[in-house]
Structure formats: C-alpha cells, structure tokens
Amino acid sequence: MALLKKINQILLLLLVLTVCAILYNKVHQMPSALKNETVDLESPEEMEEEIPVVICAAAGRMGATVAAISSIYSNTEANVLFYIVGLKTTIPHIRKWIENSKLKEIKFKVVEFNPMVLKGKIRQDASRPELLQPLNFVRFYLPLLIQKHEKVIYLDDDIIVQGRSWVVCEASRERSSVTGTFQLAGAGNPGDIQELYDTKLAPGHAAAFSDDCDLPSTHEMVRSVGMQNTYMGFLDYRKQAIRDLGISPSTCSFNPGVIVANMTEWKHQRITKQLEKWMQRNVEENLYSSTLGGGVATSPMLIVFHGKYSAINPMWHIRHLGWSPDTRYSEHFLQEAKLLHWNGRYKPWDYPSVHTDLWENWFIPDPSGKFKLTRPDS
Numbered sequence: 063m064a065l066l067k068k069i070n071q072i073l074l075l076l077l078v079l080t081v082c083a084i085l086y087n088k089v090h091q092m093p094s095a096l097k098n099e100t101v102d103l104e105s106p107e108e109m110e111e112e113i114p115v116v117i118c119a120a121a122g123r124m125g126a127t128v129a130a131i132s133s134i135y136s137n138t139e140a141n142v143l144f145y146i147v148g149l150k151t152t153i154p155h156i157r158k159w160i161e162n163s164k165l166k167e168i169k170f171k172v173v174e175f176n177p178m179v180l181k182g183k184i185r186q187d188a189s190r191p192e193l194l195q196p197l198n199f200v201r202f203y204l205p206l207l208i209q210k211h212e213k214v215i216y217l218d219d220d221i222i223v224q225g226r227s228w229v230v231c232e233a234s235r236e237r238s239s240v241t242g243t244f245q246l247a248g249a250g251n252p253g254d255i256q257e258l259y260d261t262k263l264a265p266g267h268a269a270a271f272s273d274d275c276d277l278p279s280t281h282e283m284v285r286s287v288g289m290q291n292t293y294m295g296f297l298d299y300r301k302q303a304i305r306d307l308g309i310s311p312s313t314c315s316f317n318p319g320v321i322v323a324n325m326t327e328w329k330h331q332r333i334t335k336q337l338e339k340w341m342q343r344n345v346e347e348n349l350y351s352s353t354l355g356g357g358v359a360t361s362p363m364l365i366v367f368h369g370k371y372s373a374i375n376p377m378w379h380i381r382h383l384g385w386s387p388d389t390r391y392s393e394h395f396l397q398e399a400k401l402l403h404w405n406g407r408y409k410p411w412d413y414p415s416v417h418t419d420l421w422e423n424w425f426i427p428d429p430s431g432k433f434k435l436t437r438p439d440s
Contacts, residue, residue: 112143113259114211116204118175118197118219119148119156125411125425125433126219128159133424135168137225140256144170145208147200149177155432162429173207175200183341184358185348198359201318202337205329212326215259218319220384220404222424223253224396253378253400261322263372268327270372272379275314291315296361297350304349309368316371318363319403320379336366381405387414396420412436 115134119127131144148156153172160166177196184194200207201216208214261270274291290296294311297304328334340362344350350361380391380399384406396402402420404410410421413436425435 111141113140113255114143114145114208114214115255116145116147116208116214116216118200119146119152120195120197120219121152123219124156124159125428127156128165128426129421129424130217130219130221131165131168132426133222134255135165137223138254138256140254142169142255144168145173146170147173147175147197147207149196150174158430159428163426165426179203183338183345185345194358201321202334204323205325205334212324213259214323214325216321216323218403220409221319221401222421223255223401224399225253258322258378261374263322263324266327267370267372268324268331268333269367270322270374271316271318272320272374272376273314273316277376293364296364301347301349303343303347307365315364317379317381317405318360319381319405320374320401322374333366337362340365379403383417384408384415387416390416413438
C-alpha cells in the first residue's frame with residue numbers, strides 16, 4: 063500500500079508539472095509568425111480616420127450610385143467607407159455591380175433600409191411619385207443606420223465629385239485609372255471628399271447644408287428656369303401651422319442633397335423624431351406637397367433645421383443641373399466646381415439632360431447589362 067501510495071504521488075506530480083509546462087508555453091511562447099520580425103497590427107490606412115459616406119442604391123438609378131462612388135473614390139487619398147443603402151430587392155444587384163467592376167477595391171458596407179418605418183408618415187401625391195420612394199427618406203434616419211461614426215457625409219445619388227476639368231486637350235491629357243476617359247492635366251481644382259468632411263459645424267448644429275442663395279451663378283439658373291429658392295417654394299403658407307412657425311416665406315432655403323452631419327448632436331436633439339412629427343402632420347394637414355419646389359423630403363428638414371445649421375462651401379454643391387434640358391452653366395464655372403448635382407427631373411443617365419459628358423466620365427457599365435444609359439442614338 064505504501065508503494066502504491068508513493069507511485070500515485072509521483073504520477074500526480076508528473077501531471078502537475080505537465081500542466082504547468084503547457085500553460086507556460088501558451089503564455090510565453092511567441093507564435094512563429096511573429097518571430098524575428100516587427101509586425102504592424104494595424105496598417106497605416108486602417109489607422110487613418112474613416113470618412114463614412116452614405117449613398118442610396120435605388121432600383122432604376124443604380125448607375126447613378128456607381129458613378130457617384132467612382133468619382134469620389136477616384137479623387138481622394140482618404141480612407142473612405144461607403145455605406146450603400148438599399149431595399150432588400152435591390153441589394154444583390156448593387157453588390158454584384160461593385161464586386162464585378164473596377165470598384166471592387168473600395169471599402170463598403172451594404173445596409174438594408176426597412177420601408178416600414180415610413181408607414182403612416184408619407185402623404186400620397188401622384189404629381190411626382192418618384193419623390194415618395196422610401197430611399198428618399200434615408201437621410202432622416204442616419205443615426206439608426208450608421209452607428210459607429212461621430213461625423214457622416216450623406217450624398218444624393220445624382221452627384222459626382224470632380225477631380226479636374228474634363229475638357230479633352232490635345233496638348234496634355236492623362237488617362238483616368240478608373241474609367242479610361244481622358245482628363246485635362248492641371249485644369250480646375252481637384253475635389254477631395256476629405257475637404258467636404260472637414261467642414262466645420264458650429265456648436266449645437268447637427269448638420270451643414272448649402273444655401274440656395276449662396277452663388278450668383280446659381281441665382282441665374284434659378285431665375286432662368288423659374289425655380290424657387292425660398293421657403294415659399296416648399297411650404298404652404300396658407301396653412302396656419304406653417305404661419306405659426308414664424309419663418310418668413312422669403313427666407314432662403316437649403317438643399318439636403320449634400321449633408322455633413324454630427325451624429326451626437328443629431329441624436330441629442332432627436333432630429334429624427336422631429337422630422338417624423340412634421341411628416342405625420344403633413345399627412346393630416348397637407349402642409350407641403352411634391353407640387354411645390356422640393357417635394358416631401360426637403361420640406362420637413364427646412365422646418366426642423368431652420369436657423370440651426372452650418373454652411374457647406376458653395377463649390378461643394380453646385381446644383382440645379384437637372385432642372386432644364388436646355389439651360390447650361392458656363393464651362394469656366396463648372397471647371398471650378400467640386401461637386402455637381404443633377405437635382406430635378408432631367409438626370410444625366412436619361413435623355414434629354416445637360417452636362418452629361420461630365421457625369422459619364424465616372425459611369426461604369428453594369429456587368430449584368432440591366433442598367434443602360436438612355437441616349438438619342440441608343
């Protein structure tokens with residue numbers, strides 16, 4: 063018995079020593095992949111601040127989304143993360159387009175938007191049904207869709223960011239790495255999304271927009287096609303609820319197609335809840351409609367953000383290119399623009415439209431062949 067007891071003690075000691083040896087190796091032994099070399103656990107690119115850019119991918123307009131992303135990605139050295147927001151039915155198409163095109167190198171996340179959040183909040187209006195599409199209201203719900211960022215850029219899909227002038231010059235031209243088109247070297251001012259992201263927001267402001275009264279050139283465009291650039295063009299001042307706001311109808315409006323937003327302030331001020339309140343009031347009282355200037359997505363933002371927003375550099379939002387198929391900006395003016403916006407009915411992927419050459423430089427054909435440009439010779 064004494065011998066058996068001694069053997070058991072020796073076996074127990076050996077077992078303890080074995081366990082200790084295993085634990086020592088796990089804690090102290092360096093993995094072979096890390097031996098004799100210095101390893102960066104995070105690449106320089108990952109250490110840069112991410113610039114989140116939110117853009118929608120709507121059915122029938124995905125070519126616009128692709129062109130916008132292409133133009134942004136081609137003209138920046140920044141660490142851009144694209145949040146591409148779509149409906150369940152459209153997400154597979156946009157994902158396949160990106161993964162099977164020259165955009166496969168971009169950093170992106172696809173986010174599904176649930177249109178049920180809009181139930182009971184949109185008044186049906188047959189005059190411009192395209193303005194009632196669910197993705198038009200994604201900008202109202204930014205903090206619910208994008209949760210890990212303090213600052214976010216939202217862009218409509220019908221925009222491009224310009225790197226340089228795109229007038230072809232025989233003397234000096236360079237081939238674009240993304241689209242294969244030709245680029246005039248050294249002309250115009252490059253537009254880097256980093257500059258837009260660096261827009262300063264005043265304390266207490268949840269967002270920055272472009273005023274509709276900010277540039278003389280856009281004033282001329284507004285007058286020439288009969289657009290409105292004041293609150294009178296968006297809200298129905300015959301309604302008591304609008305008059306009770308105390309906002310002068312001649313107050314300059316702003317355009318929410320380009321937004322730089324502070325998510326902390328947005329949540330603190332419960333901006334989404336305020337916007338939903340005015341959407342529901344419009345359902346009940348018809349305070350604005352798509353027969354007016356900006357439809358149903360702009361009007362509640364004009365109310366909620368009145369007097370409480372910062373300004374975006376005007377050259378970062380040259381708009382109204384889609385309001386008339388006949389009225390054009392001067393080439394010199396467009397060369398200086400950083401961002402072009404075809405807001406209005408006449409889109410650059412359709413016909414007729416203006417300045418389509420500037421947009422088409424960034425367009426990447428649909429690998430599936432489903433999306434096609436509408437051109438007079440097609």
